[in-house]
Amino acid sequence: MNECSILWCGKYHQNWENELHCHNYFQMVGILSGSGTVYVDDQPYEIEKEQVFLLCPQQLHAIHCGEKNAAPLKMLDVKFTVADPALFEDLVRVGDMFHLQDFGWFVRFFDKIIAESAQQRPYYYSIISGYLLEMLVRIVRERLGQPAAAPEEEAPRVATFKGVDVAALMQYIDFNYSRIISLEDLSTLAGVNKTTLISIFKEVYGTTPIRYINRIRLRKAKELLVNTDTSVSEIADLVGFQSIHYFSRFFKAKENCTPMEYRMRNGQSRYFSFQRQGGSSLW
Numbered sequence: 001m002n003e004c005s006i007l008w009c010g011k012y013h014q015n016w017e018n019e020l021h022c023h024n025y026f027q028m029v030g031i032l033s034g035s036g037t038v039y040v041d042d043q044p045y046e047i048e049k050e051q052v053f054l055l056c057p058q059q060l061h062a063i064h065c066g067e068k069n070a071a072p073l074k075m076l077d078v079k080f081t082v083a084d085p086a087l088f089e090d091l092v093r094v095g096d097m098f099h100l101q102d103f104g105w106f107v108r109f110f111d112k113i114i115a116e117s118a119q120q121r122p123y124y125y126s127i128i129s130g131y132l133l134e135m136l137v138r139i140v141r142e143r144l145g146q147p148a149a150a151p152e153e154e155a156p157r158v159a160t161f162k163g164v165d166v167a168a169l170m171q172y173i174d175f176n177y178s179r180i181i182s183l184e185d186l187s188t189l190a191g192v193n194k195t196t197l198i199s200i201f202k203e204v205y206g207t208t209p210i211r212y213i214n215r216i217r218l219r220k221a222k223e224l225l226v227n228t229d230t231s232v233s234e235i236a237d238l239v240g241f242q243s244i245h246y247f248s249r250f251f252k253a254k255e256n257c258t259p260m261e262y263r264m265r266n267g268q269s270r271y272f273s274f275q276r277q278g279g280s281s282l283w
Contacts (some may be wrong), residue, residue: 027055034073035066040096050103
């Protein structure tokens with residue numbers, strides 16, 4: 001038996017309101033943008049960007065959108081069951097509403113679930129169930145103070161390596177990836193020559209400094225494409241690509257689609273419903 005099973009998932013704009021209701025499965029909602037109020041039992045929560053709501057079975061809840069002229073409410077939404085008793089109890093203890101230390105990984109996991117659900121390649125349901133399970137475990141660990149898993153695509157936490165302050169290099173890149181960063185800049189900061197710097201990056205991160213920076217830029221660009229209406233040329237500039245043409249070529253080489261195709265594929269409202277065991281209705 002699966003430890004957790006997805007019944008429905010979606011990424012969409014909500015422009016309707018529902019009344020207080022409950023169901024016999026979990027529901028998890030992540031807020032990408034917009035305004036409104038989420039009611040959980042007797043507690044109203046004013047909607048803010050990057051909130052996560054975890055609604056337990058039989059828990060009364062409702063979502064009310066903001067005023068008509070307000071920004072549209074854009075959400076990530078998954079409905080699921082949990083078979084593992086220990087995980088079930090821990091999820092109940094997590095709380096109704098919370099903010100994650102890093103909302104980015106939460107969005108990326110949702111994007112993976114949506115992409116797999118859309119393509120429905122062999123074993124896709126096992127894959128998306130695995131993604132959901134990892135999401136839930138990471139949330140439980142963070143919220144309940146348990147040891148956390150290493151964030152996806154995050155650089156290894158290395159303070160120093162061969163006498164070089166790697167942590168300072170990473171901090172510099174994190175704050176300056178949107179600007180031109182040269183090998184000379186990094187080697188000066190590290191206090192080593194360029195050859196040594198490249199060697200250190202390959203040993204610690206498995207790639208060169210410039211490729212590592214471009215990997216960060218690509219990840220940031222994907223987040224902006226999906227979660228904002230910023231133009232492709234502006235995004236290219238915001239994440240540090242000096243040319244829209246180079247950005248487009250680089251993006252297509254890595255993602256097998258153009259930035260606009262990626263936005264259309266991942267940024268629009270998408271819904272997927274899965275048959276529950278026994279054939280009972282989700283609603």
